[in-house]
Amino acid sequence: MKRPLPLIVGVLSGLVVLAAMFFVPQGGSILATVLNWVIIVAGVALLVAIASLVLTHLRFIAKGKKGFLLSLVLVISFLATLIFGLLRGVDDPVFLEWVGAVIRPIETALLGLVALVMMSAALKIFRERGWSALTVSFGVSAIIFLILGLGFLQNLNFPALNEVITFVEGLPMIGARGLLIGIGIGLLMMAFRVLFGMEGSGND
């Protein structure tokens, strides 16, 4: 069951943006105004999501749920960043340095962990999905590109070999192009479904 008001608002906003984009000189100011509203509403939606996250963790702390210590860490770090930032300003170099001092090492270490997880996942794919055209070509491609990434073959300076390497390096572009077109068509279908009220927040 779809409620009429959200459906009308969604379809109207989409059609106005679409029309303003097709008639650029005339619809330019309308498009700028609507995009301005979209930016504000998206920003407020993000703030509401963050507030909801913090409120959920505050509830965990109040109830003394298992793992409330982690919720405490999250809430304290959130409030400390917010208060420090409000006092110093978001562009303050000292504030940015301290935020970077926390975020940067955690993100780098997490990316390092990803290397280990990827290694085990790459082996798991053969166990889970067996030997198929997809898994075999994936494995062969990974090995070939790992070897090419070393740069050893390129340094041998054989013109014929360099031509083969250039050809091999272009092969993933074919799959990427097909994937991009496929994903693009899928996205387009989904966007039209949202625009014509068949999908999205008009639903109960």
Added chain:
Amino acid sequence: MSPSELITLIIGIALTVMIFSYILGDRLFFGIATHLLIGVSAGFLALVVIQKIILPYLITPLTYETGTGFFLALVPLTLSILLVLMLFRSGTQAGSIPLAFLGGALAALAIIGVTRGTLAPQILSTIGRFAPEQLMHETEPQWSAILEALMILLGVIAVLFVFHHQGQSKAGDVVKPVFLEGIGSIGQIFIGLTFGALFVGLFSSALIALISSLSEIIDFITLWF
């Protein structure tokens, strides 16, 4: 090394060790580090949204006493109030209106973005390989260029067949002609080649991050001992 540099270095090393404790099966220190990341990132994000979007685009126009700027700012203000009501149990329904507005506008932007930014350039560059100036050198046909153009076109079509093939498989047991299965398998080979190359790129970046984190810990230890 200044005191603030030393403190940030110690914080960095401690956080790196906490993340790597996951390998030893620890969940507490890993959890503390990840929750710290979420808290600081959420605080920073909230701050950026407040100072760079809400204050200049929503609050400042409301301070104008009259004029179109004031009235135009009332629309996002109303939508924002409806969104904030979502935080309360009784106001969940009200939030569907601003979300529908956002969904509709973003869908329209996606239509324009996907057609102009992805579909048109990709299709044009696939077809562009068949342009006469690419396939002919003076009056002689360039057979390698012709073969390459054909291979790219067939590869792209084969990859698209994989999508079609999977869509049908989900729908039910549909008996597919053998040639469709064959084209789908060729498409799977091209997808596998792409994923393999992407995997190597991502794996190399992650490996560099791992080495950099470990070398930072080693440098810190050698600094003191």
